[in-house]
């Protein structure tokens with residue numbers, strides 16, 4: 105690459121040089137060496153860049169592509185094609201796992217769970233859907249709804265028509281019909297047909313109104329919305345696959361299985377549940393058999409014993425001489441993990457546990473950091489304070505993240521950066537339905553824990569209007585059996601009132617408060633006292649919602665329960681009944697007449713689903729979405745709102761089982777033949793304006809040959825240094841873009857033939873169809889047709905070559921939007 109040194113611009117000639125060049129984002133700087141271009145001689149202004157100039161074609165495309173990558177939150181490396189052998193092996197593994205998953209699902213089909221025929225045989229939903237739909241609707245493996253279960257006023261989604269409101273089922277001529285209100289008309293469907301086509305729009309117990317109802321006479325608007333959802337799902341799946349494959353490229357030697365492993369296991373005071381046992385096997389395989397770092401999600405209902413799974417992983421890693429870091433979202437939880445782990449590893453004097461949190465003084469922290477750096481500590485538990493730059497490990501091998509979704513964006517990024525080099529185990533108390541789990545096996549390593557420890561007793565839940573008497577009698581009942589009480593309110597403001605009322609009523613009972621605004625040290629103290637039983641009542645906000653495990657605290661009072669969300673209530677309730685003792689949760693609302701229907705339904709739902717393990721049923725969908733969040737990232741709620749939860753799930757499973765059908769084989773850049781007769785001649789003015797024109801043009805060609813990101817970077821650098829290029833140079837660049845995009849899209853030759861442009865391609869019809877559907881411009885879309893080996897573009901007139909190139913540039917740029925939804929290898 106030429107090393108070009110910028111020279112001072114001639115005075116008052118090039119306005120753009122008077123502007124400070126835009127600075128590169130650090131990300132871009134990393135990606136490419138910063139190019140340095142320089143002026144050869146002072147010449148007249150060739151182009152000026154001012155703020156008022158609208159973005160030209162190339163910068164528009166660049167911006168769009170950057171936005172695409174940013175939105176997906178992946179690095180550019182993840183957007184380059186995959187290694188074919190790896191991709192094939194991976195897809196083979198997914199198909200195999202899904203086949204097994206399906207078999208397991210069928211075995212479980214009798215369970216009243218949220219299940220579906222995942223990856224049955226890759227049959228096309230769109231094309232051959234009719235055959236399968238009948239089966240899906242009849243079996244329990246379907247998301248479609250039985251119209252007889254609908255209540256008037258419920259929102260439903262008809263796959264072909266869109267969102268409507270269920271009115272009733274009514275009989276006519278001896279047959280039952282389903283009536284659905286759309287924005288412009290009422291639809292009448294035979295019940296059988298409705299059973300094949302209808303989905304619920306909302307989660308159970310959720311009464312969200314869709315933005316608008318679809319129109320019966322305007323299927324195209326719904327079609328667009330549905331397509332958007334389908335594409336979002338498709339991109340999500342491809343993204344996941346890319347990340348997975350990227351991770352597979354990392355290497356580390358497998359850990360040795362510690363000699364003391366069996367002894368450590370035998371010191372667990374309980375009989376592990378079957379799911380715990382499976383999770384132990386999973387992590388042991390990840391660590392001792394695989395050469396790629398672990399990135400496993402342990403997904404288990406509240407209190408089902410995920411901590412022990414983490415401790416087994418930690419034991420393997422620290423026994424081999426590595427350090428483990430345990431990251432918790434709150435100080436309280438960090439303290440608890442510290443206590444539990446100190447106790448669990450107490451028979452192993454070489455394994456030293458420490459806690460690091462914002463609550464410590466600078467001196468304390470410095471001392472800890474020194475010990476960590478020197479390798480004197482093996483397990484370091486803490487909050488996000490552990491993610492600070494100052495921390496240097498001696499030999500970090502494992503990161504355990506508890507409730508990752510509770511961390512901020514930057515912290516999550518930091519956590520993600522660890523995944524490239526060390527083993528990571530993520531614990532999540534967000535249950536995901538078994539179906540989703542099975543469908544996903546292969547896409548993400550996860551262990552599901554859906555069996556409660558044997559002695560667990562379901563928490564009794566009561567919902568009623570608040571009265572001091574009821575709250576007090578519940579508290580007294582618990583105190584009488586020697587237990588402790590959580591008293592939860594939604595806002596800090598309410599805590600003082602409650603404290604006063606309880607002090608007045610129970611003057612001899614020790615109580616304390618805990619909330620997020622309290623200094624961490626005080627919280628810690630309050631929790632310690634509560635934990636050891638010195639404090640009997642803890643008045644707090646939902647900060648205790650995650651992970652707190654106090655076996656003797658088995659009554660929970662939630663005042664203003666109407667202000668909590670379903671998932672929050674569920675998590676809160678999970679704090680009690682965690683030992684063999686029966687737990688009680690009292691959800692008190694303020695005034696029934698002021699309660700919204702939604703709040704009432706929410707409270708009803710939580711009361712109704714009190715049995716153990718109901719996390720997977722209760723919140724099977726509410727949490728199912730959150731589950732998607734922990735599996736995929738959290739951007740999906742908008743996509744869900746577009747099409748409704750059930751159709752979203754349906755699309756997801758469909759896409760998971762058919763991911764390889766959306767394969768695109770990129771062509772080497774050099775093999776793309778572009779038969780358009782344009783060889784732009786750069787003006788002598790521009791040539792003399794450039795320092796090293798020949799080298800510069802070579803660099804442009806090399807950048808295009810590398811990949812689209814290098815080409816984008818080249819044009820941006822060029823413009824940063826020289827301003828907007830003249831038209832001939834722009835044509836030259838566009839030619840490079842066209843060839844680059846063609847190569848990426850699997851197009852090997854482009855040539856005009858009369859009013860047609862022919863593009864030879866290896867693309868499949870399915871990919872072409874998806875690409876066509878994604879295109880923003882109707883003109884482009886309507887002009888394209890596919891013959892199996894060629895894409896033909898029919899133009900209205902014979903275009904001169906320069907216009908032809910422009911047309912191609914725009915058309916391919918439009919086609920390029922499909923890239924994130926395709927698997928490329």
Ligand SMILES: Nc1ncnc2c1ncn2[C@@H]1O[C@H](COP(=O)(O)OP(=O)(O)OP(=O)(O)O)[C@@H](O)[C@H]1O
Pocket residue numbers: 374375376377380404405406407408409410411412532533557558559650651652653655678682
């Ligand atoms: N197999 C088991 N049998 C009986 N008790 C168990 C078993 N496994 C774990 N426990 C106990 O159950 C309680 C909850 O376990 P743990 O804290 O690991 O749950 P968790 O899955 O992390 O829950 P949360 O999501 O609420 O943090 C602990 O007191 C733990 O000792």
